Amino acid sequence: MTLEPTDSPDPLPGLHTYEIQARLHESMPEYRFVATGAVQGEDEWMYGFVMGLNVYNENGESILSADFSEILEGKVIGYHVYNGMMDTMGLHVTDVNFDGYKDVIILNSFGGAHSNTWYDCWLWNTETSSFAASKSFAEICNPALDAGKECIYSAGGSGAGYWGGSIYKFIDGEYVVTNKLDTDWYGLVERKLINGKMEIVREVSYGEDKQILEREQEYYKNSELWQLDHPHWYWLGGHHADQWLGGE
Structure with a gap:
């Protein structure tokens, strides 16, 4: 399915493109990254x-060509994204597996009651000099990169009683959860990847006792590992999250 987009500086109704020029590595030439989309209206909470x-x-x-369009009830649609992000469509050229070479990501979902975000991802393969899709990255909700610790933080995607998160690392070519904090109205369970299996390392029940709940929330805010009051644990998608995705 082919679209003929025209460049437009603002996401006005109609076809829209956004382009980045970037090097995957300082030793490599500059490449062009072009996202295409369709904006349906001017309200930022409408879907594009x-x-x-x-x-x-x-x-x-062309060294990578991905078509997300499909026909539904006689209409051409693509990935649903609120208009508030249709100006860039979440396109970033950034090193997401921390190997020193930049990769490329683009939004595949931004919407719903919780306004969470997920991204399609292609990793640069230095051996084949080509991009390869990463299905495991596409499963990470609201990703935030930490190049220093070589991990990705993920928050959101759960119910109102949830205030925990997950930490991912790139292991053997896949993004793997290494730490997970599950919470609800009644308690929490913290798990850690140990010898290839997620093991419970801490479990607390607080029921309706708000003092215990507040104590536990404070504990995880001050935890060296979790630091849950750090802004890289973002619960809503949008341009404020761009700072945690790095790159271009």
Whole structure:
């Protein structure tokens, strides 16, 4: 399915493109990254559609072409994304597996009651000099990169009683949960990846005792590992999260 987008500086109703020029590594030439989409209205909480992504090398040759469009009830649609992010469509060229080479991500979902975000991802393979899709990255809700600790923080995606999160690391070519804090109205369970299995390392029940709940929330805010009051644990998608995705 082919669309003929036209460049537009603002996400006005109609077809829209957003382009980045970036190097995957200082030793490599500059590539062009072009996202295409369709904006349906001017209200920031209306849905637009992310339709595709193309990457061109220094010779103008396509080295990655992804089409997200489909026909539903006679209408061409793509990935549903609130208009508030349709200006860039969440396109970032950034090192998400911490190997020193930049990769590319683009929004595949931003909407719903909780306004969570998920991204499609293609990792640069230095051996084949090509991009490869990462299905495991696409499962990370509201990702925030920490290059210093080589991990990704993930918050959101759960019910109103949830205030925990997950920490991912890139292990053997996949993004794996290494630490997970599950919470609800009645208690919490903290798990850690030990010898390839998630093991319970801490469990607390607080029921309706608000003092215990507040004590536990304070504990995880001050935890060196979790630091749950750090803003990289973002619960709503939007441009405020761009700072945690790095790159271009």
